[in-house]
Amino acid sequence: MAELRTAVTGDSATAPVVIAGGDRDSRFARRLIIAGATILSVIAVVALLAPLLSPWGETEIDPANTLVGPGGNHLLGTDGNGMDIWSRMLYAARLDLGIALAAVALAVVVGTLLGLVAGYFGGWLDDVLMRVVDIFQSFPTFILALAVAALLGNGTINLIITIAAVNAPAYARLVRAEVRSLRELPFVDAAITSGASSVGVLWRHLLPNSLTPVRVIAPLNCGWAMLTLAGLSFLGLGVSIPDAEWGAMISLGAADVVGGRWWTSVPPGLALLACVLGFSLLGEGLQDRANAKRR
């Protein structure tokens, strides 16, 4: 990057004065996005290729070798049931990524629809929808997730619904705010006076334009969703043994870690960390880029 030079020589009139800066933000944002995307692609590839990369099956038990340390037949050792940590960690990536992405997708769809309708029509509809959103948002997210998960019971679909339910209100609010400010812009009046129906205005004009902040928040949200999922599983309300899931694995190994057998919980913990970090970097990068563009 060019340095700010204060020329002092007698020949100063001919030397160009260079003002530094101007592009730092966007370059930094690009690096964040690349870093996040790289981490996530590695994890995604590993998840897809799990059957090829794992020497043991997801729930395959090696009864002779329970709680053995890393090395030998078991790259990262086994847990108390004799299941291979490395293999389960790879398989768990499928479930964790899958549930988190599906839940966020569902949250985005539901939240966006609610936000669009509430923001565009206003009035009593807006009041009712937003009060419901208020109720959801007045509980700490994780407590709410616990309650919903306990209500719905276990199962992959139920987990997706639970995590979507706690995240959708934020999108509803975000999109509603966006729609309310977009609605005041001339292009919406232009659409109305051109004879567009309400559905047309919402679908063809407001929806595409209100998704910008959603695109920034959704990746960050995937990280949170993953943590919620792992937390629920850790507490026994999410994915249950023997299905492989990082939070459940950490929970299963928690007792053994105390006994010095770190390999039961630390590897899935690191995998979870990497994944959440990937989503955070990507989200931050997208946010910075959006801000840089706005300026």
Place this chain on the structure above:
Amino acid sequence: MLSIENLSVLIRRPGRQVAALSDVTFAVRPGEVVGLVGESGGGKSMVARAIVGLLPGGSHATGRVLFDDSDVLRMDDEALAAHRGRGVAICFQNPRGALSPTRTVGKQLVDRLSTHQEMSGARAREAARELFEAVGIRSPQRRLDAYAHELSGGMAQRVMISLATGCAPDLLIADEPTTGLDVTLTREILRQFRHAADTDGRGVLLISHDLASIAEVCDRVVVLYAGTVVESGPAEQVLREPAHPYTRALLRSVPDVGGRPVVATPGAMPLLTQAPHNCPFVTRCAHADDTCAARRPTTEPVAAGAGDWSLACFHPQTRPLDADGSSTSPAPAGAGADPAEPGQKPAILEIDDAHVVYRSRFGSGGHHALRGVTLRLGPGETLGVVGESGCGKSTLARLVMGLVAPTSGTVTVAGQSLVKQPGPRRPRGQALRRARTRVQLVFQDPIGSLSPRRTVGDSIAEPLRAAGLSPAERTARVAAVLDRMELDRSILQRYPHELSGGQAQRIGIARALVGEPDLIVFDEPTSALDVTVQAQILAVIADVAADADRASVFISHDLATVRGFADRVVVLYLGRVVEEGPVDVVFDNPRHPYTRALLGSAPRLGGTTGSDGEAVELVKDLEEADAATGCPLAARCPFVTDRCRAEQQELQSYGESRAACWRVPELPALIGRQAVTP
């Protein structure tokens, strides 16, 4: 005092490079007002930034910006801090945005005085009060405790000027100080700058896109085009006999209240990536030849003994401005058409005693935007609507479009009602959507009125969707309207942010036209455009408005643009029609004091303003006025009597026009007396 020598600024960012300024040379002397004019992208603001040492990141600057013999470009931070404030002060275009919203304006001024002038608190406050008084702020003591949002635009700009002059800078820079202000205020604000130069001997650099409006107060003007100085010289000479083809194009693009036709110059300013090797105006210039395309003209004096009048052109023009162009210009569209006779054909637009009140969401208050407007418009007619900001122009547009319902009274377009109102029933569903497409709006903000994530083709076809046309028919209609707007087909796939303002406005007009509506409302369609582009768009609009079977409403704060092609004109003031009549009658023989004031404030070429000696000067800024009872103008009118304050004024016929003022017959005498004893 300020001497800029061969200043070039190249801005390098990843992926793009812009030659913002190329070899700019000019000077400002003490006590002199220099106007820096040109269109956006010409480098005006970059010059201002260079002078205060605020070049943007990625700039590579060569040349010198000498201020009292030290080079601003090469100052260290400490010297720069002293230079800003005491040496140079700047007034920004958006004064309310440039003032801190959380501190009172008095505090902000006192801060500056105590920092730069080392005044003590009480003395600074006293000085602040005097400064406010000096820039024409009434009851300055009270205004010191006001926050920025409590001030009107004109008042905020006055505060800005007092902030800038407060530290007694040697040079005052004003970046578009009057853009966004109403005509009656513009002159008053510009006079403040002249005053600063005359009484305190400051240098003033006045930056503007509008040569005609600032010419009155400038000693010299410098014309920028694509980062180069194309012409500079004494304001009077440059304005009367501009020698550079670009300066001439600039001046002829501005509509004039006197009715002089606008001459459009095709093309747009190029965005240069490196310093030009030829004349940057070559592609748009009628006099260009091979020399212009091959070499860049050097800056030479226009003639021996012409003072410091110089220009960069191989073909200097010598005729006075009015002589050329008039033969090539199209006749004003409205004038040529048969005067439409309302009553014979069914009216397209009928507004009957419409009031619009915007309810405030909290509490019981409300804003009374329109107070009893009655209008009738037949096919082929073009109605001009003029007035200052806040007069209800935009509300009238929204009312006609069916975007806002009248609180009382009725509005119908082609016999149909677009809003829920007493009387005529509103159609529903598909029928309502079709009815809506019969009246179309062309917006003030051309790019903002296009959906950012839809292609241009999609936007133009929008009205055709409601009409239920097949995709093939839509394509054909869009293609036809695109040809009329002289746009290339390739533009259909583009997105709004890829368009220039002029292109976007052509798209906006195309969208309005494509469904062949009965009525088109133009809501300030050119106020966001550059001067030469404005002239191009006005030509397009004049053509569209001349269509015989369609009515048009042209809304503008700029009287001159309305004169170009309206048949009739209404003057709005605080939601009421104060004068109405045939356009030439109202402009040549205004009746209402407000119309007289508006016309008197409008800039005219040649440096004179208005109908001399007959101009009415309003006594206060608009937002200080209160229109609860009586004549709305009572608080600002110099001829106000008790009867004006008490009595509601109705439109009465005076000759061919109608005005809402009972003193019209006495006015000529009163104005004459005012001129003698100011």
